[in-house]
Amino acid sequence: MRSNRLRIIAAVAAAFALAGALGACAPQAAPTDGEPAAVESEGTAEAAAFTWSVDSDCGTCHGDDVASFDDASCPASQHAAMKDQCMTCHNDPNMERAHAKVTLDSEKKKATLKRTVVARDTCLASGCHDMTEIAADTADVTVLTDKNGTTVNPHDLPESEDHASINCSSCHKLHTADTPAEAAPATCRNCHHADVYECNTCHDH
Known part of the structure; x- marks a missing residue:
C-alpha cells in the first residue's frame, strides 16, 4: 500500500518536472530595454485603426503623391510651397466618408487619390x-x-x-x-x- 503511494507521488513529481523542462525550452521573446515583450498572435495581425481629420498626415498613406512635389516631371512640383497644405486643394466635403474604412495596413500604404474632387x-x-x-x-x-x-x-x-x-x-x-x-x-x-x-x-x- 505504502509502495503504491510512493509510486503515485513519484509519477506526479516526474510529470511536474517534465512540464517545467518543456516550458523552459519554449522559445522566449527577447526583452527590449525594460519594455514588455510583444506577443505574436496567430494569423494576420489586425490593422491599426485610423480616424481621418483635416490634421491627418496624408503622407502616411499617400507617400507617392507627397513625393511628387519634389519630382520635376509632375505638375505638383510647380506647387511645391503647398507640399504640407494638402487640404487647401483637397477640401472635398466627402473626404471623411472616403476614409471611413481606412486602416493603417502597411501593405496598402501606397494609396492613390481616386475619389477626391x-x-x-x-x-x-x-x-x-x-x-x-x-x-x-x-x-x-x-x-x-x-x-x-x-x-x-x-x-x-x-x-x-x-x-x-x-x-x-x-x-x-x-x-x-x-x-x-x-x-x-x-x-x-x-x-x-x-x-x-x-x-x-x-x-x-
Missing part, C-alpha cells in the same frame, strides 16, 4: 489662376480635335450640364507625369465616345 473654384480662388487669361492663352491649342477636325479650346468649353462637372483636375493630374494632352482627350471621351465633339450627330431623335 478638386473643385474648379479652388484653383481659381485667391488669384491663383484666372480662367479668362488661361482661355485666351490656349485659344490656339489643338489638343482637343475630334475625328472630324472640330477643335475645342479646353478652357472655353460650350456651357452644358455635362461640362459643368469637369474640373481642372479632370485634365491636370498634378501628382503624376501624365500631361493634359493625354488626360484631356480621355476626359472628353467619357461622353463623346465616338470621338465627335459636335452634339446630336451620333443618335437619331
Whole structure:
C-alpha cells in the first residue's frame, strides 16, 4: 500500500518536472530595454485603426503623391510651397466618408487619390489662376480635335450640364507625369465616345 503511494507521488513529481523542462525550452521573446515583450498572435495581425481629420498626415498613406512635389516631371512640383497644405486643394466635403474604412495596413500604404474632387473654384480662388487669361492663352491649342477636325479650346468649353462637372483636375493630374494632352482627350471621351465633339450627330431623335 505504502509502495503504491510512493509510486503515485513519484509519477506526479516526474510529470511536474517534465512540464517545467518543456516550458523552459519554449522559445522566449527577447526583452527590449525594460519594455514588455510583444506577443505574436496567430494569423494576420489586425490593422491599426485610423480616424481621418483635416490634421491627418496624408503622407502616411499617400507617400507617392507627397513625393511628387519634389519630382520635376509632375505638375505638383510647380506647387511645391503647398507640399504640407494638402487640404487647401483637397477640401472635398466627402473626404471623411472616403476614409471611413481606412486602416493603417502597411501593405496598402501606397494609396492613390481616386475619389477626391478638386473643385474648379479652388484653383481659381485667391488669384491663383484666372480662367479668362488661361482661355485666351490656349485659344490656339489643338489638343482637343475630334475625328472630324472640330477643335475645342479646353478652357472655353460650350456651357452644358455635362461640362459643368469637369474640373481642372479632370485634365491636370498634378501628382503624376501624365500631361493634359493625354488626360484631356480621355476626359472628353467619357461622353463623346465616338470621338465627335459636335452634339446630336451620333443618335437619331
